[in-house]
Amino acid sequence: MDQFHRLWPFVRRYRRRLLIGALCAMAATAVAAMIPQIVRFAVDDLNTRGVVIERLLQYGGLLLLAALVEGLLRYGQRTQIIGTSHLIDFDMREALFARLLTLDQGFFTTMHTGDLMTRVTNDLSAVRMFLGPGISNLLGSTLLLLTAATLMFLTNPALAAIVVLLLPMAAVLFVVIGGRMRAIFRKVQDQFGEISTRAQENFSGIRTIKAYAQEDAEIRVFRQANERYRALNLRYVLLSGMLWPIIGLMLGTIGAFVLLIGGRMVAAGEMTVGELVLFNAYLAQLAWPVIALGWTVDLYQQGAASLVRIGEVLQRRSAIASPPDAPRDFVVRGEVEFRNVGLRFAHSQHTNGNASGHHANAPSTSGKPAASGAPEWVLRHISFRIPQGGSLGIVGATGAGKTTLVNLLARVRDPDEGQVLVDGYDVRTLPLDALRRGIGYVPQDTFLFSVPIRENVTFGRPDATEDQIIHALAVSRLINDVEQFPDGIDTLIGERGVTLSGGQKQRTAIARAILRDPAILILDDALSSVDTHTAAEILASLRAMMKGRTSMIIAQRIATVKDADQIIVLHNGEIIERGTHRELVERGGRYADMYRRELLRAELEEE
Incomplete structure (x- = not known):
């Protein structure tokens, strides 16, 4: 649970919602524990007085009322706890995105884009599932287990002892299998990040792949990575799948012991039929909590592995940052x-x-x-x-x-x-x-966003006027090309500007830098x-514009x-x-x- 302390800054702002959800869970558990008691009284009443329609209607009405109240309380529990998990997911995704944008470029040279995307999507989803359905089931199941076990001991200590002695076997199983599941799930997520990176690089470099006729080779490489992902997932599913049959076997064994011993007690007069029905009703109520705990352990292992990967980003500090005493003006x-x-x-x-x-x-x-x-x-x-x-x-x-x-x-x-x-x-x-x-920087390897040319040019200066935009296009000599595009400056370009030529992309980047009106302009090849000829025209326009400004020009x-x-x-x-x-x-x-x-x-x- 050490890694979950990282969640506290995100959880504490929703303490009130979680408290309301916990109170709803406690009240719902109390109502659920009353239902077997109503059944018990009904059975004993029928056994002693016989079938009386009025009494049956009364007991049936009480059962319906209890079910309705429990349903409303469970609704409150789920909306408060699961709803909070979505709010925390929103906050964590925003914090993760903000941290990624503030990290230095050295961090991104050691990380793959696909892996980072997996942390922002799949890993956050795994954490949200544990915080929402996982915590909701853990809370409800634990309360019901404690309540049902206490009432079972009050009803018949001997039968209750059998149940309590066998249930810890499930806890041991969760610890043994759960640790292995967490380690494999971490590998599953890492491999998924590798697949995402491979796909992203192939889509971005589709021109190069087609130019060198490497489609089949890339498909083979992706198939190998996908096969490793499938094998890891299969190992995880096999371990996860072991929990459910073993839980079913354990519950069946406990039920057999209860029927055998409880039946003899009823025959010997040590126990009423209503009490045996009550005991079996509580035993039936324990079936879902035990199964839910198994599922919650599964969610915990996934969430814990994912939270470690998310924490690696959230706890990372940029090596390049503003000093605390930097001049503000x-x-x-x-x-x-x-x-x-x-x-x-x-x-x-x-x-x-x-x-x-x-x-x-x-x-x-x-x-x-x-x-x-x-x-x-x-x-x-x-x-x-x-x-x-x-x-x-x-x-x-x-x-x-x-x-x-x-x-x-x-x-x-x-x-x-x-x-x-x-x-x-x-x-x-x-x-x-x-x-x-x-500083206005124009790199040799120009990056453009998958938005219209206007938005690429005004990136960093969204408040630029139309005249300023036209001036920047004129200086960069892009204005003649823009007029030939279907929608002019509002023409949507493909990913990384794939629909533009190399020269058009560079001139778009030059227009973007010019529009910022920088004190220092850097042209990196x-x-x-x-x-x-066009380069000479651009340089002539830049010299006129950059009078009184500093420029650094890298060129071959x-x-x-x-x-x-x-x-x-x-x-x-x-x-x-x-x-x-x-x-x-x-x-x-x-x-x-x-x-x-x-x-x-x-x-x-x-x-």
Whole structure:
């Protein structure tokens, strides 16, 4: 039960509803315990006085009234307890979704989307089933068991002792089989998450699968994963199915003993027929609670396994968060500086409290020297400064660390050594929301939502006016393409923008970033899918719009960055060249080689 302490924050706000449900359960149990007593008096009365119609009608009326009152009370019990389970399910799903959105990106690199979806759906459903029907049955069954057992002892201690001695066997069975069921159910849920991930990746990458004619291969892989899921489910069902036959056997055995011993007592005059009927009625009432307890144990095992998986997310704390003493009124102006920044592959994130001070004069968080066997450096000794309104071009081979470098600015990750500063403040001391609001980021791998183009462009600026939207589309050169779509800007695009070309998706992302009116604009190879002529037009429009704003442009094409105020060349995670386009070309280094190859390629394409 240790894992269920995580539920208390969600349960306590509904204490009153649960208390009302418990009171209804207690009252319903008391009424249910009266029904066998009415039957007992009726049988003894008929046995002594004979059949009297008036008396039969009276007893029948009492039984109907008791059944009606019990039904109403059970209705109150279920609506309060099961209804509360749905409210808790709603709160937990909202909390789980909110926590997932606030976790750092490092968490998502270690988790599969399908597995996370399983935790938000199947695992929450398993917890809700235990909190609702499970708790309702547990409460009602336990109360009825205690009440019926007490009244059975008062009626005939000898027969009651037989029942009480045999029932603990069921409890032992629940403990032995229940622990095994929980372990297997955890594996079932993990495997279901793997299947969900496989399906989600296949649906998202359907173009690639069809392009490489891998439909049959993917079906075989999915079949193998599905077979493992089936086998685990079968093992779980076999264990779960063992409970019911054994419970039925136990109840049948107890009933046989009661009839054998009770019949002899009636024959010997030690017990009236009404008392034997009463005892059998209570025994019949115990049948459902015992079965319900078996089902509740089943629900508990599922809920406990699922709650562990949910708790792994709810208890996770983001490695990237706003410090508690961050300035509330901070607004990004645009000055950017990297001071001797270094980043390792498998680094351990610094907590926010480790970033001391608010200003540039604060001491930096220095990383330890790389020891033997320590993770390699992705970036090392990175230092540069971009004044407010300046521009920086970043070039380098694939894998040189360009994207990783700009990710440090918005605190996607924190450096292992050195400082990243915005307007003279270490970014680790700034409020995350204010920092990221001041940055417009256009990645090479553009993500679009399955909504109309308008909603994709206005993502982050839902209050944008029509003129502002049109301006953003014009700057990104998407406006001509939009006019050709069936519903214009309100055309619905497929998942991840599957109905758009690569260039159209990148231009949509550029329009989205422009509409945010950021103080810092980052283009991470964002024109790679756009033709050279359109890219030149977009850059010309951006230069006019970004006057007085800071820009960082990552590109494979020199033509994209040659007009930047300064350019750095990354190689193996370090800056090996820096300067203006003219200076770097005259220097005759790696940048000049890249530029000559680009000019040669352009000449060959023209020929």
